[in-house]
Amino acid sequence: MTFLHPLALVGLAAAAIPALLHLLERRAPPEADFPPLRYLSEAERQSARRLKLRHLLLLILRTALIALVVLAAARPLVPSRGSGAGAAHQPTALVVILDNSPSSGVVVDGRPLLDRLKAVARASVAHAGSADRLWLMLADGVARAGSRDALLATIDSATVAPRRLDVTAAVAQAARLVDAEPLPAREVHVISDLQRTALSVGAGEASVPRGVRVLALAPPGQATPNRGVAAARVTDGAVAIAVAGTPGTGPAPVTVRLRDRDVGRALAAPGSGVTIPLPAVAPGWMVGEVTLDPDELRLDDRRAFAWRVAPPTEVRAEPGTGPFVAAALAVLEQGKRVGSGSEVVIGERTQAGPGRSVVLPPADPALVGQANRALAARGVHWRFGEPGTPGPIASSILGGIAGIAVARRYRIAPANGGGGRGTGNDTTTLATVNEEPWLVREGDVLLVGSRLDTAWTALPASPAFVPFLDALVNRLARGEALVVEAEGVPGVQFHVRGTDTVGATVYGPDPRESDLTPASADNVRRSLGAAVFEEARFAAERFAGTRRADASGLLLALALLVAAVELGVATLTH
Amino acid sequence: MTDAQRIDLLDPAEVARLGGIEIVAQGVVEGFLAGIHRSPFRGFSVEFTEHRAYQPGDEPRYLDWKMLARSDRLFVKQFEEETNLRAMILLDASRSMAWRGAPARLTKRAYGDRLSAALALILLRQRDATGLITFDEAVRQVIPARVKAGQWARLVRGLLETPDGRGTAAQAALVHLTSLLVRRGLVVLVSDLLFDRELALTALRYLRHRGHQVVVVHLMDPAEAELAGPPEVRFRDPESTASVVVRPRELAHVYAQTVRREVAAWRSACRRHGIAYHHVLTDMPFGTALRLLA
Numbered sequence: 001m002t003f004l005h006p007l008a009l010v011g012l013a014a015a016a017i018p019a020l021l022h023l024l025e026r027r028a029p030p031e032a033d034f035p036p037l038r039y040l041s042e043a044e045r046q047s048a049r050r051l052k053l054r055h056l057l058l059l060i061l062r063t064a065l066i067a068l069v070v071l072a073a074a075r076p077l078v079p080s081r082g083s084g085a086g087a088a089h090q091p092t093a094l095v096v097i098l099d100n101s102p103s104s105g106v107v108v109d110g111r112p113l114l115d116r117l118k119a120v121a122r123a124s125v126a127h128a129g130s131a132d133r134l135w136l137m138l139a140d141g142v143a144r145a146g147s148r149d150a151l152l153a154t155i156d157s158a159t160v161a162p163r164r165l166d167v168t169a170a171v172a173q174a175a176r177l178v179d180a181e182p183l184p185a186r187e188v189h190v191i192s193d194l195q196r197t198a199l200s201v202g203a204g205e206a207s208v209p210r211g212v213r214v215l216a217l218a219p220p221g222q223a224t225p226n227r228g229v230a231a232a233r234v235t236d237g238a239v240a241i242a243v244a245g246t247p248g249t250g251p252a253p254v255t256v257r258l259r260d261r262d263v264g265r266a267l268a269a270p271g272s273g274v275t276i277p278l279p280a281v282a283p284g285w286m287v288g289e290v291t292l293d294p295d296e297l298r299l300d301d302r303r304a305f306a307w308r309v310a311p312p313t314e315v316r317a318e319p320g321t322g323p324f325v326a327a328a329l330a331v332l333e334q335g336k337r338v339g340s341g342s343e344v345v346i347g348e349r350t351q352a353g354p355g356r357s358v359v360l361p362p363a364d365p366a367l368v369g370q371a372n373r374a375l376a377a378r379g380v381h382w383r384f385g386e387p388g389t390p391g392p393i394a395s396s397i398l399g400g401i402a403g404i405a406v407a408r409r410y411r412i413a414p415a416n417g418g419g420g421r422g423t424g425n426d427t428t429t430l431a432t433v434n435e436e437p438w439l440v441r442e443g444d445v446l447l448v449g450s451r452l453d454t455a456w457t458a459l460p461a462s463p464a465f466v467p468f469l470d471a472l473v474n475r476l477a478r479g480e481a482l483v484v485e486a487e488g489v490p491g492v493q494f495h496v497r498g499t500d501t502v503g504a505t506v507y508g509p510d511p512r513e514s515d516l517t518p519a520s521a522d523n524v525r526r527s528l529g530a531a532v533f534e535e536a537r538f539a540a541e542r543f544a545g546t547r548r549a550d551a552s553g554l555l556l557a558l559a560l561l562v563a564a565v566e567l568g569v570a571t572l573t574h
Numbered sequence: 575m576t577d578a579q580r581i582d583l584l585d586p587a588e589v590a591r592l593g594g595i596e597i598v599a600q601g602v603v604e605g606f607l608a609g610i611h612r613s614p615f616r617g618f619s620v621e622f623t624e625h626r627a628y629q630p631g632d633e634p635r636y637l638d639w640k641m642l643a644r645s646d647r648l649f650v651k652q653f654e655e656e657t658n659l660r661a662m663i664l665l666d667a668s669r670s671m672a673w674r675g676a677p678a679r680l681t682k683r684a685y686g687d688r689l690s691a692a693l694a695l696i697l698l699r700q701r702d703a704t705g706l707i708t709f710d711e712a713v714r715q716v717i718p719a720r721v722k723a724g725q726w727a728r729l730v731r732g733l734l735e736t737p738d739g740r741g742t743a744a745q746a747a748l749v750h751l752t753s754l755l756v757r758r759g760l761v762v763l764v765s766d767l768l769f770d771r772e773l774a775l776t777a778l779r780y781l782r783h784r785g786h787q788v789v790v791v792h793l794m795d796p797a798e799a800e801l802a803g804p805p806e807v808r809f810r811d812p813e814s815t816a817s818v819v820v821r822p823r824e825l826a827h828v829y830a831q832t833v834r835r836e837v838a839a840w841r842s843a844c845r846r847h848g849i850a851y852h853h854v855l856t857d858m859p860f861g862t863a864l865r866l867l868a
Contacts, residue, residue: 029807033673033809033811034811
């Protein structure tokens with residue numbers, strides 16, 4: 001039991017007043033002569049037992065009366081399952097997780113879902129008491145501590161955020177936060193649309209310490225149909241578009257806009273992708289937009305994309321590179337993908353100057369040492385080593401060459417044998433064979449572990465060879481314009497170095513937000529360790545574990561009853 | 575003289591303010607006699623008045639033999655009294671009698687003095703020899719029964735000269751009385767009866783056995799009949815060191831029952847032994863008290 005006004009308990013000392021009065025009265029009663037003392041003694045002898053009982057009963061009743069009134073004044077809080085507005089609760093550490101991720105912007109029954117979630121979150125915070133410790137966690141995952149009024153203001157001002165919230169991780173963080181508080185009760189209120197994708201996949205259950213109560217608002221029963229642009233990337237003159245959304249939603253037109261003009265259109269359904277060619281444009285940075293027809297969730301209906309249109313690379317192949325390289329370059333030159341020049345040189349040695357080089361291993365093993373010395377002279381830390389074992393190529397960057405067999409190769413190893421250490425910060429392993437580097441880049445130099453000849457690898461004979469060479473000279477050797485994607489308000493932000501634009505970041509919502517399929521209640525319980533309640537039950541269950549009802553009214557009623565009994569005993573036993 | 579003007583029917587305390595015992599007693603007696611027109615006290619005389627049932631102790635010579643022959647029941651003849659009654663008034667002068675429950679009332683002793691004086695005056699006017707014994711823990715005053723002139727004044731002086739005593743020893747006074755009353759007569763005991771009932775009754779039975787008419791006047795202040803007072807009080811016995819702390823409100827009901835039971839016990843015991851018993855509260859008009867004695 002706790003008390004709202006514990007200082008009032010000092011008044012319990014007043015419960016001793018009846019006993020003290022009794023003792024004080026006994027101390028010095030007035031005296032008087034009374035001749036028929038024998039009658040009096042006889043009467044007292046007859047009444048002694050009754051009077052003793054009466055005195056004891058009255059003393060108990062009066063003491064209880066004062067104690068009850070004092071206890072009522074102290075406003076005792078007793079455990080209660082009721083959910084009345086006047087119900088109080090024990091001091092509680094509470095984190096309210098309000099999931100205002102992009103999916104909360106969906107319109108359900110003509111009303112944004114976020115409004116409903118905010119109302120529930122507001123009620124949770126509003127029911128908190130002055131002794132509670134409160135945090136509010138929004139989609140950004142930051143737990144904001146604050147007073148009730150401050151957090152209510154934050155809730156009121158919350159809008160749909162462009163960031164996805166991993167609810168499982170948020171619950172785990174919130175549970176750790178409240179668990180560290182030395183308060184009698186700890187609760188986490190999860191107020192989210194509880195998309196299936198909002199729960200961590202494969203992460204297992206959120207780690208909820210014992211004693212922390214997690215309450216989750218039940219997800220909607222039905223999935224809202226939705227389509228969203230999951231990704232838009234420009235590759236080789238075309239934009240590859242991925243469409244995400246609620247499974248089962250039908251296809252919808254996808255429109256590519258460039259410079260305020262529609263430049264392409266296709267039909268796509270959630271889970272599928274389309275590639276729409278872009279018109280030829282002058283070199284430079286370009287920004288476009290992919291849009292879908294509006295639906296219930298607007299935030300994912302458009303996504304920007306950016307790319308750099310570069311002039312063809314001037315390439316020169318040295319005589320020892322073989323016929324396959326020369327033939328492929330001829331094809332690329334015919335397609336105006338490359339030009340003649342020394343911007344990139346493909347050969348068995350690096351260029352002597354600052355130009356970009358693609359270095360192949362020499363056909364004569366006796367020249368490997370010479371090639372390594374040239375690399376050292378260029379400041380490259382990688383060397384051709386011992387012949388390596390055959391195997392397939394593995395590459396995440398150059399997807400087209402993955403799996404193609406390599407029969408002969410040199411191991412590409414760091415100069416000091418340090419397992420890659422000391423090879424410079426700009427070293428990138430672009431492809432491997434048997435988990436050993438096969439294609440590496442350091443600065444302006446690319447090293448290939450095999451000669452581009454069918455005696456060494458099947459690559460020159462594969463359809464992926466020309467695109468591989470295109471990527472090798474246009475993207476990898478010359479350096480790619482960095483375009484990264486990030487969560488955020490849809491848009492493009494360019495990176496500049498000096499006066500040059502060196503890259504861009506394309507912002508957009510996380511594609512997983514487009515799938516509005518709700519998680520099942522079982523999945524929520526399992527993943528979050530939460531009790532799942534519908535809205536009305538959620539309201540009843542918040543603070544239910546520690547809810548305390550104000551028992552002062554009951555005590556006052558009891559005091560009145562005791563007073564009535566006391567009056568009755570005092571009157572009737574006269 | 576109307577009832578409203580008769581001082582024997584007024585409040586005793588009011589009457590007592592009129593003057594000393596003599597004046598009050600005379601006034602009371604005047605009023606009382608005017609009300610009844612005839613002496614209420616009957617003795618044995620030559621002028622027959624009525625029959626009454628025989629009681630043990632009655633002289634056999636006053637048996638009406640003719641009535642016995644006719645009805646086979648014992649009756650004695652009563653006669654209009656003349657001068658042959660010898661009356662002794664026994665007044666309890668113990669400390670307990672000097673108590674009153676309220677300043678507006680007479681003490682039991684003051685009430686008893688005036689009642690005794692009035693009774694004596696009535697008896698003497700009927701030419702009955704009247705005496706007085708006052709007692710507390712011992713006999714204090716003894717005035718033998720006489721009928722000569724100045725007897726009433728002696729009786730009154732005896733009352734006035736008897737101080738308030740300490741304890742009560744009614745049995746001793748009654749035993750002493752038996753030696754003074756050679757001839758049968760009337761014995762009136764005026765007391766608050768706060769002594770051992772059995773001992774007193776033994777003496778009273780003896781008097782009754784000797785052929786005396788015995789009348790017990792049980793004086794009681796109204797405050798002794800109904801307990802009242804502050805919430806808690808220590809009551810002391812004025813005749814001893816005994817005391818008891820009580821809450822009058824709590825004990826009032828049981829106390830009243832006890833008093834009623836005590837009065838009933840006295841009345842029952844007296845009736846059983848042919849003794850007249852009268853319970854008189856000190857706020858009762860003297861005339862009413864005298865009528866009880868008639």
